[in-house]
Amino acid sequence: MLDPKRLRSELADVAAQLKTRGFELDVAQIEVLEVQRKEWQVKAQDLQATRNSRSKEIGKAKAQGQDIAPLLAEIEDLKTQLEQAEQKSDEVQTQLDDILACVPNTPHESVPVGASEDDNVEIRKWGTPREFDFEVKDHVDLAEARGWFDNDAAVKVTSSRFAVMKGSLARMQRALIQFMLNEHGQAGYEEVYVPFMVNQDSLRGTGQLPKFEADLYKISKNDEHDTNDRDLYLIPTAEVPVTNLFRDEIIDEADLPIKCTAHTPCFRSEAGSYGRDTRGLIRQHQFEKVELVQVVHPEKSHQALEELTGQAESILQKLGLPYRVVNLCTGDIGFSATKTYDLEVWLPGQEAYREISSCSNFEDFQARRLKARFRGGNGKPQLAHTLNGSGLAVGRTLVAVLENYQNEDGSVTVPEALRPYLGGAETI
């Protein structure tokens, strides 16, 4: 959520910034509502002040044994006036809140202006795609030939876009998770285990709600005396439970930066993306991911984004997977992000770089709704900055390892870094 004060004091400026990411802010409506908000809020508060002081007078008079009736008569219509003013004030405030909840973050100045992913800017490349002297297979052909991947079984058990993996592939996925968690742990990220279902408050905190409910799997409690806000959702990313650990918390400044890592499955319905990446493991309703989360001092968040991105990169480097880093343009960054680097890994089966990690700085956008704060030197709580990034998407890493390390005979060489996690095996 943007700072409401910014919408009052620099509305035109904010609207211009949002326009670069293709969002039209309804300036006229906000101005109208803002005038009403001020009018009714002031009125309601004035009436509350009157009521409070009158009630105290009544209390005193009663204590002294005086007749209260005339005082009561005096404030007879105060109550209805107050109710009206409060109702009106709430109404306007709710309208403003609803608008604000759907306004995305403003992009950082270092974000390239552009309309779509075509305008993203490549920052750097690492590694050289391997030259194959045989015909490369994509991960699906590779895995099916070895009996590692069984799409029919997944469809039977659940439906399309779910995976059943067997044998060495299943083991390698587990190895990748262990490897990533250990690496991040050694780099100072504390490992945390979190629930895979979250409530609405958490989803609002990180910005998935109210705008992106369609992408989420909702668990209905199916119980007649449960209210709506008890409904839980499967997490679309560990970002939600992990970042929400800091909701309504005031952190000691000395404890910043906080760095966490977590492995979770992720569940996404992605209703709009049917038809894309229908083959194989690239786009699934359920996938494994290791996530990195940081809560930092506001002055250090952009520096922290570089560090966090570098941490995700280090996994690709240790696995020897060629990749590039892309600075997402204003038209392509996510709703809550002020700046995002995507890591794209080279997939020989597609002869393309494909997203394997997305590292974002949200500045105080999430922290404001989360009330994730720290107490600074002046003793006053202030909003922290939050960041997160995939470190990495495990399913896609698995795809990348298969395709980049495939051999002509259909076997796959195990990247050296991963061998200790697979009993020392050199190939699978």
Place this chain on the structure above:
RNA sequence: GGAGACGUGGCCGAGAGGCUGAAGGCGCUCCCCUGCUAAGGGAGUAUAGGGUUUGUAGCUCUAUCGAGGGUUCGAAUCCCUCCGUCUCCGCCA
């Protein structure tokens, strides 16, 4: 899942319709005293929002005692719903 007890500031803990944004204690900050240490004395110590304002200064108003409703001129206090914690029983990995 059943039965009971309970949810107050950083923590402990009073308060049971009005003078309570909340006694007291602990902790913390500042000051005084004491040749270090210990002890003692004094002051301060929630969060959010609004108005005023060049101002994150000052002044002022409002809201918040688990959350949300309700009763009342007035609610931490009474009523309802929900959430959570503890104890006992049941069930279970």
